[in-house]
Amino acid sequence: MESMSPREKLQQMGAEKLSDAELLAIFLRTGSAGHNVMALAHQLLQEFDSLYSLMTAKKAAYSKIKGVGDAKLAQLHAIAELAKRFLPASWHVKV
Numbered sequence: 001m002e003s004m005s006p007r008e009k010l011q012q013m014g015a016e017k018l019s020d021a022e023l024l025a026i027f028l029r030t031g032s033a034g035h036n037v038m039a040l041a042h043q044l045l046q047e048f049d050s051l052y053s054l055m056t057a058k059k060a061a062y063s064k065i066k067g068v069g070d071a072k073l074a075q076l077h078a079i080a081e082l083a084k085r086f087l088p089a090s091w092h093v094k095v
Contacts, residue, residue, distance in 0.1 A: 006038070021045055024054075027079055032067025040067050055080035 004012070006022035015023065024041040031037040047065060048054035055076055062068045 020051055027075055028072060029075075035067060040065075044068070055083070 006018060006025045009022060010018055010026065018026075021038060021041040024044065025037045028037050028040060031040045035043070043065065044054055045051070048057060048061075059073055062073055
């Protein structure tokens with residue numbers, strides 16, 4: 001399973017089987033020069049200590065992380081906003 005990319009693992013096993021780093025890597029899509037996307041995802045999670053901190057951090061907090069520019073920051077903020085919109089809507093869905 002280690003040789004599978006996060007996207008392949010998601011397709012074969014489902015999103016619930018992926019680690020936070022693997023899910024984050026799917027959204028980030030690419031790494032940076034010298035670092036693959038999984039290395040970048042792990043670095044971000046380590047730097048910010050929690051998904052919440054990572055997803056809500058301001059631009060200045062990302063300045064010291066190589067490979068996170070305006071495009072990736074926009075992706076992260078868009079994911080956070082989607083999650084905020086999804087959660088309240090999910091409370092009204094009967095399962």
